[in-house]
Amino acid sequence: MSPRTLTLDDTLYAYVNDIGGREPEIGRKLREKTQSMPMAGMQIAPDQGNALAMLVELIGARRAIEVGTFTGYSALRTALALPADGELVCCDVSDEWTAIGRPFWEEAGVAGKIDLRIAPAVETLDGLIANGWTGTVDFMFIDADKSNYDAYYERALVLVRTGGLIAVDNVLWSGAVIDDSDQSADTKAIRALNKKIHSDDRVTMALLPIGDGLTLARKR
Ligand SMILES: C[S@@+](CC[C@H](N)C(=O)[O-])C[C@H]1O[C@@H](n2cnc3c(N)ncnc32)[C@H](O)[C@@H]1O
Numbered sequence: 001m002s003p004r005t006l007t008l009d010d011t012l013y014a015y016v017n018d019i020g021g022r023e024p025e026i027g028r029k030l031r032e033k034t035q036s037m038p039m040a041g042m043q044i045a046p047d048q049g050n051a052l053a054m055l056v057e058l059i060g061a062r063r064a065i066e067v068g069t070f071t072g073y074s075a076l077r078t079a080l081a082l083p084a085d086g087e088l089v090c091c092d093v094s095d096e097w098t099a100i101g102r103p104f105w106e107e108a109g110v111a112g113k114i115d116l117r118i119a120p121a122v123e124t125l126d127g128l129i130a131n132g133w134t135g136t137v138d139f140m141f142i143d144a145d146k147s148n149y150d151a152y153y154e155r156a157l158v159l160v161r162t163g164g165l166i167a168v169d170n171v172l173w174s175g176a177v178i179d180d181s182d183q184s185a186d187t188k189a190i191r192a193l194n195k196k197i198h199s200d201d202r203v204t205m206a207l208l209p210i211g212d213g214l215t216l217a218r219k220r
Pocket of ligand 1: 042043044067068069070071072073074075091092093094097119120121122143144145148
């Protein structure tokens with residue numbers, strides 16, 4: 001058996017990002033712009049961006065949804081991986097944060113693929129379901145408020161087509177999921193969803209220890 005997933009020190013992690021993927025220049029620029037912000041830690045890391053882009057390409061996604069856009073880095077990486085006629089609905093409640101991403105989406109030539117909806121994501125997703133999107137979405141990335149994770153997952157299972165992919169971020173929550181003394185609402189919500197997906201016959205699943213933990217759930 002090969003060793004369990006390595007703990008990466010800073011040097012090895014830098015190597016992964018230098019050699020292990022091809023982050024587009026525009027992605028690096030948006031990441032660097034975001035790094036000066038107090039909430040910069042919410043942004044996915046470049047290695048995770050590489051993985052998302054690969055998954056989107058791999059399943060030949062055309063229609064995608066992102067729940068939690070922040071300054072638009074994961075949206076940029078997803079939109080760049082979609083075909084020219086692809087579409088990405090981005091759900092967020094912050095005009096201020098998402099406005100930072102827009103010029104980068106423009107510069108990357110993907111703004112036309114991105115439909116940003118500023119509203120609580122549950123409302124946006126319910127609206128899409130009401131408008132006939134059931135079973136039409138190829139890829140959905142969940143990366144917003146943790147207390148609604150189960151609500152997002154259930155709606156993802158309605159929206160995503162059979163064989164489509166749901167990716168859920170922060171499922172390790174910096175290790176808090178195994179800390180019994182942490183009974184915060186966010187940690188409990190993530191723990192509960194992890195347990196649910198583990199035994200959910202509606203999907204094939206794998207938790208990847210990348211970033212803060214990324215669960216992939218393929219709808220059966
Ligand atoms: C972790 S950040 C997303 C990071 C982003 N995916 C990236 O890689 O840059 C979470 C985002 O969820 C948004 N959010 C929080 N509650 C929300 C809600 N109820 N509906 C939609 N978005 C929400 C926040 O405004 C924030 O931008």
